[in-house]
Amino acid sequence: MSSPHHHPKPETLAEYAAGRLDEARSVVIASHIEICPRCAAELSAYESLGGALLEDTEPAAMRDDALENVLARIGANVTPAQSDAAPKPASALSAFMDGGLDDIKWQWVAPGVHQHVMKAQGYRDSVLRLVKFAPGKGVPVHSHKGEELTLLMRGAYRDGLGEWRAGDLSDLDQDHTHEPIAIGSEPCICLIATAAPLEFKTMLGKALQPFVRL
């Protein structure tokens, strides 16, 4: 796999470094960082910066569990040998899967579209899922009420914002509208964390939503 061309926004990486992302989004970011030297380097920079800034952090401004995450990371990562970047605990995708991508029990959602929903903490607020599109298939045009992080694991898709290949990360918020469609000859598999249900823009999409549960 060549180095990814699309990366999380700096503010998303900074939130991840501070332990402020929910588990679903943390898994997507952690999975991208594992294969992206550029983001791994950026993360270490945030983490050493974070150690210095931690004393200035306003605890009241953070959610309770976010603070807990930060505390857990202090215990886990900010040890005397601070430069040895310890792996992020419990945020590797493998912790949520029984096997590899080829062992997944896919659930049908629409012609050419399958999904596999995974239980992540904060499950009601944000959902972590794998979605598989057959070539030429995709999700009807939609925007987001919250953030949507997508890591392309296999294949490729195009969505009007660009072309995305394995390793690329798409970091979207409520200002973006897009319609991803798988391109190429093999199915496209994405790891997606959504902070809120999608907001479909067409009658067809709206009509399908109760059934596809996206």
Ligand SMILES: [Zn+2]
């Ligand atoms: Zn990256």
